Amino acid sequence: MLNFTYSNKTIIHFGDKQIAKLTKAIDKKRKVLLAYGGGSIKNNGIYQQICDALKEHNVVEFSGIEPNPSYETTMKAVELVKEQGVDFILAVGGGSVIDGCKFIAAAAKFEGEPWDILAKNAPVKSAVPIGVVLTLPATGSESNSYAVVSKLATKDKFAFGSPYVHPEFAILDPMVMSTLPERQLTNGIVDAFVHVMEQYLTFNVNGKVQDRFSEGLLLTLIEEGPKVFNEVNDDVRANVMWSATMALNGLIGSGVPQDWATHGIGHEITALYGLDHAQTLAIILPRMMWEMRTEKQDKLIQYASRVWDINEGSNEERIKLAIEKTEQFFQAVKMKTRFSEYQLGEEVVDTLITQLERHGQTAMGEAQAVTLERSKTIIANSL
Amino acid sequence: MLNFTYSNKTIIHFGDKQIAKLTKAIDKKRKVLLAYGGGSIKNNGIYQQICDALKEHNVVEFSGIEPNPSYETTMKAVELVKEQGVDFILAVGGGSVIDGCKFIAAAAKFEGEPWDILAKNAPVKSAVPIGVVLTLPATGSESNSYAVVSKLATKDKFAFGSPYVHPEFAILDPMVMSTLPERQLTNGIVDAFVHVMEQYLTFNVNGKVQDRFSEGLLLTLIEEGPKVFNEVNDDVRANVMWSATMALNGLIGSGVPQDWATHGIGHEITALYGLDHAQTLAIILPRMMWEMRTEKQDKLIQYASRVWDINEGSNEERIKLAIEKTEQFFQAVKMKTRFSEYQLGEEVVDTLITQLERHGQTAMGEAQAVTLERSKTIIANSL
Structure with missing residues (x-):
């Protein structure tokens, strides 16, 4: 730690x-x-x-x-x-x-x-x-x-x-959640989920309390998030709201490395194309996880097991399935996960890379491993 | 919640x-x-x-x-x-x-x-x-x-x-843990564990974040606690120390009912017989869990499953096994779990009940269900 x-x-x-x-x-x-x-x-x-x-x-x-x-x-x-x-x-x-x-x-x-x-x-x-x-x-x-x-x-x-x-x-x-438009509920749940991932899905420093707390928030959002749109009740709202606060109040990120590369790319998408913040995160995170699967292997395997109960198959198979489950969760809370769903195409790749370069975002993430080249791959894979 | x-x-x-x-x-x-x-x-x-x-x-x-x-x-x-x-x-x-x-x-x-x-x-x-x-x-x-x-x-x-x-x-x-006597390490681990249980093992109000955080602390103490005596390293110490702080800083007990009946009896044992605080908790908790198994059934089944991976058998069998595992964990961190191991016998029962009565502790726990009569059963079963 x-x-x-x-x-x-x-x-x-x-x-x-x-x-x-x-x-x-x-x-x-x-x-x-x-x-x-x-x-x-x-x-x-x-x-x-x-x-x-x-x-x-x-x-x-x-x-x-x-x-x-x-x-x-x-x-x-x-x-x-x-x-x-x-x-x-x-x-x-x-x-x-x-x-x-x-x-x-x-x-x-x-x-x-x-x-x-x-x-x-x-x-x-x-x-x-x-x-x-x-x-x-x-x-x-x-x-x-x-x-x-x-x-x-x-x-x-x-x-x-x-x-x-x-x-x-x-x-x-x-x-207060009872009168929110669906889009804002969707954004909130995805935003909180990705906040946890940015602090959790890093190289392993054996921070067991932080890992378990992060997994607890992810599991709560996965269990309760989709209910917000169907079988909502007071406890569902309370659990989602408390998860979102705990996701970024400093606690789960104390004593562990933090990533924030998905946010780094996401902010540029919002600035250039006006997508909601959470919409950008849902596009980028799955491809970020895949691109960084070697560096983050230990934590990805742990995530697959503890959050999605995936305990069989090769490491690569487990990671792939965990990423698919993550994307399916975003879809279950009514979130799109591709640029194309917002009528954005190949043109975004170079534009975003230029903007990242202009802002000095050339080595993002907890290990400074998300270079411009890897950002380009991530963005291109997210079309 | x-x-x-x-x-x-x-x-x-x-x-x-x-x-x-x-x-x-x-x-x-x-x-x-x-x-x-x-x-x-x-x-x-x-x-x-x-x-x-x-x-x-x-x-x-x-x-x-x-x-x-x-x-x-x-x-x-x-x-x-x-x-x-x-x-x-x-x-x-x-x-x-x-x-x-x-x-x-x-x-x-x-x-x-x-x-x-x-x-x-x-x-x-x-x-x-x-x-x-x-x-x-x-x-x-x-x-x-x-x-x-x-x-x-x-x-x-x-x-x-x-x-x-x-x-x-x-x-x-x-x-600082590196120079602590074994007895103090034992006491600390058991104390932290029981603090979590007092806030977790209550009737269910669907506080999913609080439950997951509590389970995360219990799992960390179970995984890391015994290592303190053998394969200790910096991370083991850090995980135990951070668990103990998080166990009673108000967070996991916010928005959920709290018990504290085990502490209620434990304080009297220390006052009358001079046992260390944690020693008293390790004696009482297993029998408290068993005595309250009907009122606390939902949470006991959840505890058995999520903390001890016990998912088969009748409800009573699962609860019994989870309590046995809890007591074995105390023993694994070198803690005694019976009055007799401290050369105390039947005489403690009436003396403790008199003291509880004198202090008005006649309806303890989150549902005021731990009456003097049930305290007597718990103490008698703990000899």
Whole structure:
């Protein structure tokens, strides 16, 4: 096992009717920015629950944070935060709104050009404190220190992280899933699954707790994910939501190497072709697993056995079957797994490789083994 | 799944040579109480590493916190804290030292008779902040809010909990295990195992993540625990240490019912007969499982299957075999599992029942189903 430092300060309020806890979770002395996306929270009752909980608080609103939150939009909120003297940001949404709010929180306190936080890894030295009401289980952003923000003008998509933007609290009420569009449920389940895989499917350092926890999350998503579309009940929603949070709150990745090469390629697909984040991961992951089958053999065999109960055949046969099962799981939660299903063809290969090169993504993964050449093979195999 | 609120603020520094992180983890403006037990840290190099890390800090020492820390001893430290104006407590030890320090931290700030914190659940409203260097993986006390303290004069053993005594940081260097006496390793492994069981082996609320995480910890302890005595290496130590912390940091018990009846009886055995805490748990747990086999049938069958790969036979046969395997695991880590092995006989039954009654322990467990009568059966079956 590798050395690590782990902490997670987010206070999780999980379950039915937890939104009412906002009243005490945010100090009444604070001026609150209530930030959200396209306004669906006004139709599903969440907005009203929040207004009820914050009726004695001083609140200003900012709406319109889009999927793949943009620098352009979030900078408008930064102005509002400064103008109004906001000293607490309540992000109400999924990963995009939360990530956008993390950037707003850091940019509002940043001296200099905030774009440098994203493009140049300029250090964040303070931020407006953040709380979250999660409306879409997927990214884990509600209890981690990371965010991804895009610049529309240049089609760049960058990540940043800072303990200062780690949410103080997160309210997770699984009932919010009951009004989500099918596409968002699909995205959330696949996103969480691939987050686990990025931390699990690496070279083996004998981190037995981390491996078992990762496998537990994968098994839960495999068992419960497809039910979200058919035999959904409170426990199904709760299990999916808690899995997605645990998938990327730092715990399962502590003390083990991490990969993130599938995300590396996926981010470029979203930036160039506008596919949803999870859609890109479902296209790339199966071919990434196959391309890296030699380096990752031990863990792939373990994955085949413990997650899919595949215990017979040659190593290559087991790995192949485990990858097929993975792709079938994506399909079972109504996700496409090929470029061609989005009317994208051979032209993507060179375009994506050029973009990866431009962003210096020439040696991705836990062992820096995903070269441009191997990325090209992976992308070409995913058409 | 049940509603829950979960947070854990402890910053974990895990791995080789992490003790050096003390230098930055404790503000130099603070006056530090370095508190420890019988002095073994002076022989194994830990004391020296701590002194090196704190050479520029203002430190006073308090040693002699005993196994099952006593009110009498800890109150001497409370006086020292007040006299010397200590404003940070560094607990160096296992669960006993940490628990003792939690009580010292709370008692030093308590207005009134500190014993009331233990005996009357008097609310703790502040505490001296605490950090930990863990020397014995076992209780999980290094990153939770709970402590157990005994009063020698009356043979009472009480628990208390408060977020104010939750450690700010904990340093977990698995190498500290290399110089531990066999008995302490045995105790630690069994203690961690039973902590998981108390949160796992309850009625089923379909908390799939919690169940899988619990099973992951049990499997890790079963695989790695016995190796500690033979084929030990860095990874074995790291896996056991991380399992013990994760076993009782609040995570696996969030959103599920919790039992603690085995601990209820176990605490009385320690208070009356001086057996180590884990020794008492290993005596009681197998018979507790058997006595509660109807109420806990679903989870016992799941435990048999997922942890011990027992998938054939009648329900009763599977449960019986799983309990036998559990007891054999305790024996494999060199733990005794019967009163008679400690030269205790029938006389313990009535004495323990009287003590349980005196402490109001007449309906223990997640369903309050462990009555005095059933406790009597469990104890009698454990002779």
